[in-house]
Amino acid sequence: MLAELRDMIGHDVMVGLAQAAGAIALCAAVVLLCRWQAVRVEREAAVSLLRGLVQMVLVGIVLAVLLNGSLLIGALILLLMTGAAAVTAAGRIKGMGGALMLCFWSIAAGAGIVLAAMLATGSLRSQVAMLVPVGSMIIANAMNSCAQAIERFRAEVTAHVGQVEAALSLGAEPAVTVAPYLRSAVYASLLPRLDMMKSLGLVWIPGVMAGMVVSGASPVYAGIYQFIIVAMILAASGITGLIATVLMRRRVFSAAAQLLLRPAEADKPAPAG
């Protein structure tokens, strides 16, 4: 039976690779188009396309092998994904100590809480074939939420150093001085997910629903299930964005309530009033 499966995959893979070549050709054309306006992304595009293809082939192989694996294996794969997501998100705030762990814990908390809730309520089965794709979607969105939240928080605080230090000078607690920036950072990190929810079904029919309908599920149930997943994405993103900014807030101040974050010389804030 395994050999049978391998043969089938073999044929699919050939067709798939041919299609992938087509996709790459289209991207290459776009890269050339960019060049026409002096936007140079050849190298980055080539690297990311190659990486993406290799990564997805590997994921396919892993899934093929572990299709019916246990919850433990699924959890392990998700943990590795969370680690990779943390590395990616932490790249947004280079130069701040502890960024990697900050991102890891906030993504793990957001995705972990939501996935645990889905497993507990039976809205997600624990087989690898189900857990990993759904889990990866949630982790990927938590990662984006984390990156957007910390980047926005950094940008807002460095743009308002004067106000933050004025508030500190008047005896305010550090948390009070950055409260407006924490709010807008969390909101900014949620916005893409809120838009995703609003456009659900109107401009966007996500892959899970398509897959379920193709494999014979009732379209109405598939639609409801897709809604549940996007709602869980929203929840995970919210938890992640909140935890990431609250953790980052601590790192932005010294023990003596001094603002440590400094804008680069180039983007010094303009004085108010």
Place this chain on the structure above:
Amino acid sequence: MTTTAPSKDPGGAGLSAQFPERSERLPPGALETRHLSRQIGGRRLVSDVSVQIGRGEIVAVVGPSGAGKSSFLRLLNRLDEPTSGTVLLQSIDYRTIAPQELRRRVGMVMQTAYLFPGTVAANIGFGPRQRGQVLPHDNIVALLERVGLAGFADRDIGHLSGGEAQRVALARTLANAPEVLLLDEPTSALDEALVRGIEELILGIVRERQMTCIIVTHNRAQAERMAGRTMLMEAGRLVTIGPTAEVLHAG
């Protein structure tokens, strides 16, 4: 209240000799820096500054642009951390005081007025609000009148001129009733007519509340009008401190 004399003054023998009348026992509100320094990378922003300033005294800080005057003030309310040396407030090492409490007692008006979005009144009430107090509206109105901004309480800060913003920032710091007032060029955005008014106001309030005041200024005449003593800084160092007329005319 009794203040205990600091036990030792390492390497500061010269200081006591310079100001024998203020030797060890400082009155409340008095401020003393000991070898205060801040270094970033290899750069010394403030370098080994030791001064004693008595309660109710007004001291001017002068020196060329980039001399470290603002950096010096920022160390005094611990907005920045000294890399060595320290500050004594009423003979107590300021690192033993909670930063929030210290900054209420050592108020600072920064070189640029950074106001919080909202009304002028909300800005004035910000400091007391941090301690759960509501500054009565009458007090806000009175403070604004003193800085020449009568009727500004309900204005939005978005429409203020630079000079108005600077005076709101001054009133906002005064609303905290600090013991020590640090002023970083508080009249740099005002025209000559207003400058005199604000100087009078500062002198009046400092006298009335027996506040200690350190004022950074580029304006020699202002230093002469306001400060009994002046400290001259250059490249982070304290070049000299003494009676204002002497310091200014030597330079």
